[in-house]
Amino acid sequence: MNVIRRRGWEIPERLATPEHYFFNRRAFIAGGASTLALAPGLASAQRVADLAKLSDPTADLYPAKRNAKYTLDRPITDEKINTHYNNFYEFNSSKDVAEQAQALRIRPWTIKIDGMVEKPQEVGIDDLIRKMTLEERTYRHRCVEAWSMAIAWTGFPFAKLLDFARPLGSAKYVRMETFMDKSVAPGQRQPWYPWPYIEGLTMAEAANELTFLATGAYGHPIAKQMGAPLRLAVPWKYGFKSIKSVVRFTFTDKRPKGLWEALQSSEYGFWANVNPKVPHPRWSQATEELIGTGERRPTLLFNGYGEYVADIYKNLQNERLWA
Ligand SMILES: Nc1nc2c(c(=O)[nH]1)N[C@H]1C(S)=C(S)[C@@H](COP(=O)(O)O)O[C@H]1N2
Ligand SMILES: [Mo]
Numbered sequence: 001m002n003v004i005r006r007r008g009w010e011i012p013e014r015l016a017t018p019e020h021y022f023f024n025r026r027a028f029i030a031g032g033a034s035t036l037a038l039a040p041g042l043a044s045a046q047r048v049a050d051l052a053k054l055s056d057p058t059a060d061l062y063p064a065k066r067n068a069k070y071t072l073d074r075p076i077t078d079e080k081i082n083t084h085y086n087n088f089y090e091f092n093s094s095k096d097v098a099e100q101a102q103a104l105r106i107r108p109w110t111i112k113i114d115g116m117v118e119k120p121q122e123v124g125i126d127d128l129i130r131k132m133t134l135e136e137r138t139y140r141h142r143c144v145e146a147w148s149m150a151i152a153w154t155g156f157p158f159a160k161l162l163d164f165a166r167p168l169g170s171a172k173y174v175r176m177e178t179f180m181d182k183s184v185a186p187g188q189r190q191p192w193y194p195w196p197y198i199e200g201l202t203m204a205e206a207a208n209e210l211t212f213l214a215t216g217a218y219g220h221p222i223a224k225q226m227g228a229p230l231r232l233a234v235p236w237k238y239g240f241k242s243i244k245s246v247v248r249f250t251f252t253d254k255r256p257k258g259l260w261e262a263l264q265s266s267e268y269g270f271w272a273n274v275n276p277k278v279p280h281p282r283w284s285q286a287t288e289e290l291i292g293t294g295e296r297r298p299t300l301l302f303n304g305y306g307e308y309v310a311d312i313y314k315n316l317q318n319e320r321l322w323a
Helices: 019-030 034-038 045-055 125-131 158-165 203-207 259-263 306-313
Strands: 110-115 121-124 135-142 147-157 173-178 198-202 212-217 231-233 246-252 287-290 296-298
Touching (some): 110 125, 135 231, 147 158, 158 212, 173 203, 198 203
Antiparallel strands (some): 173 198, 212 231, 287 296
C-alpha cells in the first residue's frame, strides 16, 4: 500500500522498537509446545511455523484436498518468500511484519455475525471451521502496488458462510472487520489510520464461486502474517480488498467504506477490480512483478478471472470499477 499522507515522523517500524523481545516472551507463555519453546533460536521463522501447527486445534484438517478447477499460469510463490513479504498495517507499514505479527493471539477467536441476518450470532473459529469442508485452491494475488504472488490457500467458499449466517433478502453488502488490539498491533497506535481495517463486498460478489475464506495456506493453518485465523481471498480484485484476521461480518444495506477508501478515496475505492488499462493515479497497472522471481508480466483484466466475475459488473459501467 502506498498513501500520500505519510508524515515525516512515520519512521519505518523496523528501525523502531525491538518487538521481537516482546514476541519471544509471549510465545513462551503460550506454551503448548514446550519442547520447541525451550529450544534455542525460537524466533526463527521455521520454529514459529512449527509452533503454530502444533498449537492449532484444527491442524488435523490439513492438508485439504486440492480443487483442481482453479489452475495457475505461474508457479506457486515459495512459502518462505510469501511469509516474509506481507502487507499487514496493523503491525507495521513495511513488508517485514512476520516477526511482529507473531504477537497476535489467534485462540480463542470469536467471529461475530450481525446486522441484517435472521439471527445475530457469535461462533468460535474452530466450531466454524469444523462446520465447513476445507479445500485447497491455487489463486493469483495482485496487489494494487503492482506486485503479485500465487498461493495455495486452504479454506471454504464465502457462499458457505452465507448459508451459515442466513442474511436477510434486504441485505445488499457484507462489511468485514479486522481485530482491534493496540496492545499487540503497534500499527493500530498510529491514529492517522481509520482503524479497525474494514472491507466490503456486494452480496453478489460474496456469493461468487471464487470468493474464498482462507484458514490455511501451503497445506497447514495460515501464518499469522498472512491473516490468521481467517482471511478473505478475492483474486480478481486488488489485494487490499482481501481483509486479514476477520472478527466480524455485518450484513447491511449501506455500502461499507474500507480503510484505504476512508484514507485516500481519490486512489482507493470500493470496487477495486484489477484492470491493466486503468492506471493508479500515481503509477501504471499494466504489468506486475512476480515476487520471488523478479519476473515482470502483463497484468490481466480481472487478474485473469473475468470468466467467473465479469457478469457481476455488466450493469455497473457508470461506477468506478477499477480502483
Ligand atoms: N487487516 C488487514 N488486511 C489486509 C491488509 C492490512 O494491512 N490489514 N493489507 C492488504 C493488502 S494491501 C494486501 S496486498 C494483502 C496482502 O496479503 P499477504 O501479506 O498475505 O500477501 O492483504 C490485504 N489485507
Ligand atoms: Mo495490496
